[in-house]
Amino acid sequence: xxxxxxxxxxxxxxxxxxxxxxxxxxxxxxxxxxxxxxxxxxxxxxxxxxxxxxxxxxxxxxxxxxxxxxxxxxxxxxxxxxxxxxxxxxxxxxxxxxxxxxxxxxxxxxxxxxxxxxxxxxxxxxxxxxxxxxxxxxxxxxxxxxxxxxxxxxxxxxxxxxxxxxxxxxxxxxxxxxxxxxxxxxxxxxxxxxxxxxxxxxxxxxxxxxxxxxxxxxxxxxxxxxxxxxxxxxxxxxxxxxxxxxxxxxxxxxxxxxxxxxxxxxxxxxxxxxxxxxxxxxxxxxxxxxxxxxxxxxxxxxxxxxxxxxxxxxxxxxxxxxxxxxxxxxxxxxxxxxxxxxxx
Amino acid sequence: xxxxxxxxxxxxxxxxxxxxxxxxxxxxxxxxxxxxxxxxxxxxxxxxxxxxxxxxxxxxxxxxxxxxxxxxxxxxxxxxxxxxxxxxxxxxxxxxxxxxxxxxxxxxxxxxxxxxxxxxxxxxxxxxxxxxxxxxxxxxxxxxxxxxxxxxxxxxxxxxxxxxxxxxxxxxxxxxxxxxxxxxxxxxxxxxxxxxxxxxxxxxxxxxxxxxxxxxxxxxxxxxxxxxxxxxxxxxxxxxxxxxxxxxxxxxxxxxxxxxxxxxxxxxxxxxxxxxxxxxxxxxxxxxxxxxxxxxxxxxxxxxxxxxxxxxxxxxxxxxxxxxxxxxxxxxxxxxxxxxxxxx
Numbered sequence: 001x002x003x004x005x006x007x008x009x010x011x012x013x014x015x016x017x018x019x020x021x022x023x024x025x026x027x028x029x030x031x032x033x034x035x036x037x038x039x040x041x042x043x044x045x046x047x048x049x050x051x052x053x054x055x056x057x058x059x060x061x062x063x064x065x066x067x068x069x070x071x072x073x074x075x076x077x078x079x080x081x082x083x084x085x086x087x088x089x090x091x092x093x094x095x096x097x098x099x100x101x102x103x104x105x106x107x108x109x110x111x112x113x114x115x116x117x118x119x120x121x122x123x124x125x126x127x128x129x130x131x132x133x134x135x136x137x138x139x140x141x142x143x144x145x146x147x148x149x150x151x152x153x154x155x156x157x158x159x160x161x162x163x164x165x166x167x168x169x170x171x172x173x174x175x176x177x178x179x180x181x182x183x184x185x186x187x188x189x190x191x192x193x194x195x196x197x198x199x200x201x202x203x204x205x206x207x208x209x210x211x212x213x214x215x216x217x218x219x220x221x222x223x224x225x226x227x228x229x230x231x232x233x234x235x236x237x238x239x240x241x242x243x244x245x246x247x248x249x250x251x252x253x254x255x256x257x258x259x260x261x262x263x264x265x266x267x268x269x270x271x272x273x274x275x276x277x278x279x280x281x282x283x284x285x286x287x288x289x290x291x292x293x294x295x296x297x298x299x300x301x302x303x304x305x306x307x308x309x310x311x312x313x314x315x316x317x318x319x320x321x322x323x324x325x326x327x328x329x330x331x332x333x334x335x336x337x338x339x340x341x342x343x344x
Numbered sequence: 345x346x347x348x349x350x351x352x353x354x355x356x357x358x359x360x361x362x363x364x365x366x367x368x369x370x371x372x373x374x375x376x377x378x379x380x381x382x383x384x385x386x387x388x389x390x391x392x393x394x395x396x397x398x399x400x401x402x403x404x405x406x407x408x409x410x411x412x413x414x415x416x417x418x419x420x421x422x423x424x425x426x427x428x429x430x431x432x433x434x435x436x437x438x439x440x441x442x443x444x445x446x447x448x449x450x451x452x453x454x455x456x457x458x459x460x461x462x463x464x465x466x467x468x469x470x471x472x473x474x475x476x477x478x479x480x481x482x483x484x485x486x487x488x489x490x491x492x493x494x495x496x497x498x499x500x501x502x503x504x505x506x507x508x509x510x511x512x513x514x515x516x517x518x519x520x521x522x523x524x525x526x527x528x529x530x531x532x533x534x535x536x537x538x539x540x541x542x543x544x545x546x547x548x549x550x551x552x553x554x555x556x557x558x559x560x561x562x563x564x565x566x567x568x569x570x571x572x573x574x575x576x577x578x579x580x581x582x583x584x585x586x587x588x589x590x591x592x593x594x595x596x597x598x599x600x601x602x603x604x605x606x607x608x609x610x611x612x613x614x615x616x617x618x619x620x621x622x623x624x625x626x627x628x629x630x631x632x633x634x635x636x637x638x639x640x641x642x643x644x645x646x647x648x649x650x651x652x653x654x655x656x657x658x659x660x661x662x663x664x665x666x667x668x669x670x671x672x673x674x675x676x677x678x679x680x681x682x683x684x685x686x687x688x
Contacts, residue, residue, distance in 0.1 A: 044624075049635050050635075052635035052636050052637075053635055053636060053637040054637075055621070055636060055637075056593055056621050056636070056637060056638070059621050063618075071611065071614065071622065072622070073598070073621075073622035073623070073624055074621060074622065074623050074624070074636075075623075075624055075625070076597065076623040076624055076625030076628075076632050076633070076636070077624075077625055077626070077632075078631075078632060086624075088600050088624070088626070089600075089624050249400055253420065254417070256432050256433075267415065270415065274407075277399070277400050277403055277417075277418065278415065278416070278417035278418065279417070279418050279419075279420040280388075280417055280418070280419055280420055280421075280430075280432070280433050281419070281420030281421055282421070282432070283627075284420075287422075288420050288421070288422060289420070291393050291394075291396035291397055292396050292397060292399060292400070292418075292420070293397040293398075293399075293400060294400070
């Protein structure tokens, strides 16, 4: 399958879709300064999928600002998150810039340029208030709306809500930030969580991770309010688990991306199941797995690949938790969303 | 596009297609010995696409032969040649085995297991003699038939031919061996070249590289004899060059695979053309390039991706030589097959 076929996991269904052909602040001065300081000769740029088409223009602008002998290059590797650093390019350039995500881990090697959205968030938050029950509300958002987090909080407070926020864990840079694989910022003492951001990508995980909460989605990009419903998603996951129950041969995927490795988990499965085989790879795609003669797969890498792209794989693809259910180590009702904690 | 869609570049159109579900010699003793010698705890196995489905069985056999505390893992990265080492897995395992290709460069880190075909070659060579003009013939084959090279030579000599062979250059392990990107072994003093091997994959490049020779293909896998005809291929290449002539923005691909990097070539293009942009990546696929807003691409990596998969890219994809024609640095009739020399 291709990320271009507009699956549910496609970034174009999310806040990354750039409906408005807006200008971003690429913070070129910061890059130029770093080149100057380090007397850099090679500059590497990495953009997430939805922003790759801006790469040539950013390169042009940088070339104009930088000395002639500096070579600027762009990463052509797929990039879906801060976990997804092009370490090859990073190691071979003097200045390496990762656009569009907040740092999963600060590093002197990497300049993170967040690229905040300029979409107004208050009108859709106003609309979302109808769905919030009571006056206690947790507030979370994604990296690209982080610059308006205080604005959101103040607005809610001005409407009489007590706003609960927290910084999830080490994997997250900001208070109130969620990732597709980490919703620890929503572990707050309130029955409602207001998620401000595009698409269904994040709030589904959020609702799965917090089934007891009323998860309200205020999507400022598509300008709609919805309440998260995990039913369809749960059905799909139970379907995958059931189909995998008869599997004899299991492919256990260890993802080699810097922010997605869970070696202990992968090794443990293989040690305990003699019909399990370790497969290492960076991009986990249906094409790459089709040639392996397996009955089912467990993906210890990005849970969004497993859940969003799952139906496109030729064999059932489970999260490590789902695997435990499929092989009978855990009961069916133990099914929960797979999340990532920590960095690397 | 997917390698599974059976394009002309698909390995299943070549000698790798494994029509006969034959047994291979995986040389497990050599692997076990290396594990023992190095007191290895981690063993990595890399198979080409057509053999990945054999991976679990080979893993089973190895597990039975190795101490319990040794972890065996398979590379899930795409692999189409000896240029295509999974360096991530190689660096993280004590013993790393690359199956199905002969060494592009010997290394203590890598155990190469060639996996020779057991298909009979003489019957189809006998048939191919009709197409050979005169009594001088060059002889070339691919890695998987290399074990029968002397048998082929003796057969031809017994039929009265003078057989010309040579070892191409550093990129090749064996006398008479050709790669998809290197036909230097056919630089011999004879008007005929007999290519023994599967598919159209290699002989097309061979015929392009040696347009003055009569290239006869004896395909022992599909049991057919043909004479290489480059006309359709040339038309496709000229088509791509013509479509790229109006391009303003060029994406210049530098392939990060260990055996496919041609940095000087990539850098030179970008230095001389201000509308050219460097893109670094390992797998060069239509999906990955679709997000870049370019009018045409030059691929300094594997020429087979450019020529065999070319039509599946959304914009014209040229070899470096074809690029020179498209931008007017060279005349149209300078078009030739892109080959790789040297190792890494």
